[in-house]
Amino acid sequence: MTQPLDLQAVSAHYGTTKVLEDLSLSVQAGELVSLLGASGCGKTTTLRLIAGFLTPTTGSIQLGGRDLTRLPTHKRDIGLVFQNYALFPHLSVLDNVAFGLKQRGMTPAERRKRAMAMLERVGLAPLADRAPGALSGGQKQRVALARALVIEPPLLMFDEPLSNLDAKLRVDMRVEIRQLQRSNGTTSVYVTHDQEEAFSISDRVAIMNAGRLMQFDRPEVLYRRPANTFVARFVGFENILPFKVIARDGDMVTAETAGMTLRLSQAVYGAIPDTFLLATRPDGLVVSTDPTAEGLPAQLGLRTYLGRAYQYQCETAAGHLIANGSLTTPLEAGTNVKLVPMPEQCTILASEGGR
């Protein structure tokens, strides 16, 4: 019952406004893929295209070899979980869950049996006769989940399913969703704007921006090796500096920015092109008071306390940078320091036009 999903060069418009451009995305059978991006970047639009509430202007959508592009929604066999639950207010919890089975022409007895079994799995069997209005947010979302799962769809889709829940429940529910998805092996597309949520439960994450796919990979790769400045900033590489290589000596490269030089090893960073961007997280710039350290000269500005570290706003010849320093030696504003890049918290990006 598990099938791969394939979007090929899909574009979508609302009226004359293009909201999705040339989106290609392949989700393997049984995989959970998240669409991650800021509000308005086109995540919901992508789901609505796959669900069939919207028709793409170009491109095609395939599910397990079936061409969905022109198929009406009710024939697509896709389980949907909405942010606002979208339970049927006039039906009991049990009838909500049994609704999809009824559409499949199942006998009342069989429907009841399966719906109860599904409610059992999400821990809501005792509430089967309640009205949805009498449930908490978390319970409603479980019913919605049960309702989508019980039809054993080849594809499950979630649109920000946890946004209306409080923080603690959000974490519990996402684990629960992942476990159910894993044990059923249902191919899933999960939309969220919460990076931690996406990274924690997904096999792969598609990062989107302004209707385009920016990068599609495993969370580990996105986190360590973003492909472009957008994704780099998105995953927390807050400092991005343009460099020019001025000397090469075997693996060692000397690069310059705004009169400051840095020696970097290609053994550590991989091949370094003649011009590149060095992206670092605040944790990846070590604040050193040793004047001989191999780093970027900087003057410390405002210090803030993060709990696990102090964070400094730093001024350098190349502009403003953010670095985290150790808790043991708080430094005062105005101190001259060196910012030493830590290779495991830095990455090299290709220069982008105009930057």
Place this chain on the structure above:
Amino acid sequence: MSDRPHFLLIAVAALVYLFLMLPLVIVVGAALSDTTYLTFPPQGLSLRWFENIFEISAFRRTIITSLQIALLGTLIALLIGIPAAYALNRFRIELPKWLGTLFVLPILVPEIVFGFALLKSFTVGTGAPIFLSLLIGHTLIVLPYVVRVISASLASFDFSIEEAAISLGSAPVKTFFTIVLPNVRAGVIAAFILAFITSLNDVSVSLFLTGPGISTLPIQILAHVEQFFDPTVASVSVLLMFLTVAVMAVVERTLGLTFLAK
């Protein structure tokens, strides 16, 4: 400050209610009077003026006509108005200004003018039967109410509920009946009652569209008052009130109780 409303507030509210109820009391009183002229307080108690309604054939006929027109007109208006309101809300159609105006036009334009326009353009123009003209006229005057009331109800309906049903395999038209309609039942009931009463009590449009042999109850009341000053008018008014209440009760019973029980 206590939770109890101020006694002045209660007094004012009581006065307002009294003021609203007073005409009803007077009409009911006058209808029960044993005299041959309209008077209040009633002198002697009798039901003869109620009996008189049914002895006058014009009243018998117009009561039937009024009920038929109100019921049919309301049903037709619902048949047109519900899908219209649904489409407007579902697809968040931004109506061109003129079209939005068209929907409130029958409310804004004095009904007298509307009735006259209908007479000129329709009855005279096409020579349509009087009953049909009345039916169309009444459908048109209640339609805006239906669209408005149902729209208000649909405005608070979350259409992702409908989408959930469709995604679970329910065809769109079927979904409308099994999912959307049950959730706007309150609006449909309100629209029905409002439309029915509006139609039943309409004078100005009917005035133009009634003709030889066919009239509505309010028009017949007017005609009667021009000639007679007996309590029949009062008893007919009471009857009209009871009919209205009865219809509301029936609608509430058939559509309403299941709705309340959900």
